[in-house]
Amino acid sequence: MRLALTPSTDSGDYPFTHRVRTRFAETDAMGIVHHAAYLPYLEEARVALLRHLGHPYTELRSEGVDLVVLEAFVRYRRPLHFDDVVDLGLAVGAVTRTSFQLAYLLRVEDEVRATAVTVHGAIDADGRPRRLPGWFTGPQFTRP
Amino acid sequence: MRLALTPSTDSGDYPFTHRVRTRFAETDAMGIVHHAAYLPYLEEARVALLRHLGHPYTELRSEGVDLVVLEAFVRYRRPLHFDDVVDLGLAVGAVTRTSFQLAYLLRVEDEVRATAVTVHGAIDADGRPRRLPGWFTGPQFTRP
Amino acid sequence: MRLALTPSTDSGDYPFTHRVRTRFAETDAMGIVHHAAYLPYLEEARVALLRHLGHPYTELRSEGVDLVVLEAFVRYRRPLHFDDVVDLGLAVGAVTRTSFQLAYLLRVEDEVRATAVTVHGAIDADGRPRRLPGWFTGPQFTRP
Amino acid sequence: MRLALTPSTDSGDYPFTHRVRTRFAETDAMGIVHHAAYLPYLEEARVALLRHLGHPYTELRSEGVDLVVLEAFVRYRRPLHFDDVVDLGLAVGAVTRTSFQLAYLLRVEDEVRATAVTVHGAIDADGRPRRLPGWFTGPQFTRP
Numbered sequence: 001m002r003l004a005l006t007p008s009t010d011s012g013d014y015p016f017t018h019r020v021r022t023r024f025a026e027t028d029a030m031g032i033v034h035h036a037a038y039l040p041y042l043e044e045a046r047v048a049l050l051r052h053l054g055h056p057y058t059e060l061r062s063e064g065v066d067l068v069v070l071e072a073f074v075r076y077r078r079p080l081h082f083d084d085v086v087d088l089g090l091a092v093g094a095v096t097r098t099s100f101q102l103a104y105l106l107r108v109e110d111e112v113r114a115t116a117v118t119v120h121g122a123i124d125a126d127g128r129p130r131r132l133p134g135w136f137t138g139p140q141f142t143r144p
Numbered sequence: 145m146r147l148a149l150t151p152s153t154d155s156g157d158y159p160f161t162h163r164v165r166t167r168f169a170e171t172d173a174m175g176i177v178h179h180a181a182y183l184p185y186l187e188e189a190r191v192a193l194l195r196h197l198g199h200p201y202t203e204l205r206s207e208g209v210d211l212v213v214l215e216a217f218v219r220y221r222r223p224l225h226f227d228d229v230v231d232l233g234l235a236v237g238a239v240t241r242t243s244f245q246l247a248y249l250l251r252v253e254d255e256v257r258a259t260a261v262t263v264h265g266a267i268d269a270d271g272r273p274r275r276l277p278g279w280f281t282g283p284q285f286t287r288p
Numbered sequence: 289m290r291l292a293l294t295p296s297t298d299s300g301d302y303p304f305t306h307r308v309r310t311r312f313a314e315t316d317a318m319g320i321v322h323h324a325a326y327l328p329y330l331e332e333a334r335v336a337l338l339r340h341l342g343h344p345y346t347e348l349r350s351e352g353v354d355l356v357v358l359e360a361f362v363r364y365r366r367p368l369h370f371d372d373v374v375d376l377g378l379a380v381g382a383v384t385r386t387s388f389q390l391a392y393l394l395r396v397e398d399e400v401r402a403t404a405v406t407v408h409g410a411i412d413a414d415g416r417p418r419r420l421p422g423w424f425t426g427p428q429f430t431r432p
Numbered sequence: 433m434r435l436a437l438t439p440s441t442d443s444g445d446y447p448f449t450h451r452v453r454t455r456f457a458e459t460d461a462m463g464i465v466h467h468a469a470y471l472p473y474l475e476e477a478r479v480a481l482l483r484h485l486g487h488p489y490t491e492l493r494s495e496g497v498d499l500v501v502l503e504a505f506v507r508y509r510r511p512l513h514f515d516d517v518v519d520l521g522l523a524v525g526a527v528t529r530t531s532f533q534l535a536y537l538l539r540v541e542d543e544v545r546a547t548a549v550t551v552h553g554a555i556d557a558d559g560r561p562r563r564l565p566g567w568f569t570g571p572q573f574t575r576p
Contacts, residue, residue: 003505024335024345025178025328029171029226035501036169036471040313043468047312047371057312058371069467073435073505079559082173083335083346127511147361168479168489169472179357180327184457187324191456191515201456202515213323217291217361223415227479227490271367313466317459317514324457370461 003073004094007103007115014089014105015143016052018045022084032079039072042104042116045088053140055133064125065133070099071119077112084108092142097131098122100141147217148238151247151259158233158249159287160196162189166228176223183216186248186260189232197284199277208269209277214243215263221256228252236286242266242273244280291361292382295391295403302377302393303431304340306333310372320367327360330392330404333376341428343421352413353421358387359407365400372396380430385419386410388429435505436526439535439547446521446537447575448484450477454516464511471504474536474548477520485572487565496557497565502531503551509544516540524574530554530561532568 008014026037050057060067080086089105104116124130135141152158170181194201204211224230233249248260268274279285296302314325338345348355368374377393392404412418423429440446458469482489492499512518521537536548556562567573 021332023328023332024172025180025331027173028168029173029175030498030500031173034169035504036468036475039468039471040311043313044309044311056371066462068462068511069508071505071507072467073503075503076501079500083344165476167472167476169475174354174356179360180324180331183324183327184455187457188453188455200515210318212318212367213364215361215363216323217359219359220357223356227488312460313468315461316456317461317463319461322457 002119003071003101003117005091005101005103005117007091007105007117009105009112009115011087011089011105011107011110014091014103016049016090018048018088018090020044020086020088022080022082022086024082027082032081033084035074035076038074038076038106038114038116041086041088041106042072042102042118045090045104046102046118049090053135055135060133065130066123066125067120068123069118070121072116073118074114074116076114080106080108080113086113095137095142097137098129100132100136146263147215147245147261149245149247149261151235151249151261153249153256153259155233155249155251155254158235158247160193160234162192162232162234164188164230164232166224166226166230168226171226176225177228179218179220182218182220182250182258182260185230185232185250186216186246186262189234189248190246190262193234197279199279204277209274210267210269211264212267213262214265216260217262218258218260220258224250224252224257230257239281239286241275241281244276290387290407291359291389291405293389293391293405295379295393295405297393297400297403299377299393299395299398302379302391304337304378306336306376306378308332308374308376310368310370310374312370315370320369321372323362323364326362326364326394326402326404329374329376329394330360330390330406333378333392334390334406337378341423343423348421353418354411354413355408356411357406358409360404361406362402362404364402368394368396368401374401383425383430385425386417388420388424434531434551435503435533435549437523437533437535437549439523439537439549441537441544441547443519443521443537443539443542446523446535448481448522450480450520450522452476452518452520454512454514454518456514459514464513465516467506467508470506470508470538470546470548473518473520473538474504474534474550477522477536478534478550481522485567487567492565497562498555498557499552500555501550502553504548505550506546506548508546512538512540512545518545527569527574529563529569532564
């Protein structure tokens, strides 16, 4: 495993926050949000972070840079339910020339529900690894 | 609306059948399969029909033909539950030079659960309408 | 079919609007939003409408009223793409003592992308049809 | 993290195998299967394993035992594409009185595509942790 981050449960450790509201379609027959639905929440939060930094993902893709998910880890601490308003904290770490990692904290009204880590790599239009754009390694990215 | 087919509830009217088993991830907090999960079932059955006819969808796509969904209609008659084994009957109709329609019957152990209709059009790699391949208008397609 | 509404393409016909942003997870290998992803958009907009009317869906469910989807129809007019901001217009119609219908208009920057209709019925905790709460048949609901 | 298993890339280490075919609905605009779609594959394989062992998940649920996902980890090694036929190998490990873990190997025609680990706990109808049924700790489960 390349997972290098250990996500904190202290919201102060997450410089960027994105809010989502859970959908009924994302619940399951246990009456809670299905565990697979968390990954699109993390992705939506990443997309919001890139937009916030002035480098929207659509711009990256039009420049021939795609970001692939190399690894994903989620720890489900307490369930999410339908219509919960979830605050996702994001923190960047473990940045290399071709990859970076994100730690996530999911809270509902300050109660921790889950933590997560994703590992990302940059590829070109042919699917080959390539360097991340320069701003990825600068403080603007790692300290949003 | 272009919907031209009225799906029968008689399984004898459906020349091709495809079987799926519902997933837990597809259920919702009402304890039944979520209504949005039916559309991927229909799609999986269409893909199976094309494979059965000797023209798999991947081959169509590599030839520059994409099939887009123009309209979709589902009537939910009785719910599906987790782990149900669903037999999807398919019948082709309303074939034109650039479009066709499919009627569907979803049953579990001969009990009707849903009926559906989808309307499809052929487009080229640039997203423009194009003629369907010739075999689409022949009896092999309309009578699988 | 019970579908009784013909959704207009004039945004002025839709008293309530809800906005969603498409997710990357909802796109498919054609590079557009997959047709099955529209149904959760419609559902999210319905939930927002009920909240706006002061009768959130979670409250309905805790009172033992569930709303089931009896029929769904979508007409895909122009594709949605990743990161599109979609304005969903909603209009209520065909209200009976146990069911109602909703018409939807999906636009991106005033360009029509899709129209849709869903048919809903009220059931009790045992899955049997029951009367809709009184406010469903009043002008507050049908004219949000 | 509780993750205790390191999934091998040798198919001989996985006593049980389940096959799925990827759906078009599961692809994304990169032309590959979206990373969130893997979790339902793992779940479908777990359900198939329980059925194979003579203790289907529906039976467990009717006995008041629910299995919750406490953690999930996926390493995406090479992408999956539409219509790929995926063989999922499963191996049980780290069994305690209230939890167990599963390691997964995803292959397409003997080429490794992904590895994964999930951590599961047993809960009762009120959501409280409870002991796993006895057969979970026996060799039948850990050596399917």
